[in-house]
Amino acid sequence: MRTNIVLDDNLVKEAFSYAKNIHTKRELIETALKEFVRNRKIRNIGDLKGMILFADGYDHKKMRLGE
Structure with a gap:
């Protein structure tokens, strides 16, 4: 999608x-958007x-050890 936006020069430099x-503004913006989406997904998982309700007797430590 082609979009024209005005960016804060100092923020772009930082x-x-x-x-x-990353060498272009396009790459910079795409990377920033991907990181934003990834961070929001992680935050949503944290919510x-x-x-989550587990079954009675469920032992996650045993599962981790493969028992």
Whole structure:
């Protein structure tokens, strides 16, 4: 999708300072969007903490050890 946007020059410069393998603004924006989506997905998974019900007698430690 082609889009024209106005970006904060200082923010772009700062982002490039952290992005050693990124050379274009397009790559920078695509990487930022991918990281944003990934972080939101992780946050949403964290929201499930304490909401999952396990069967009586379920022992996650045994499962980890392959017992």
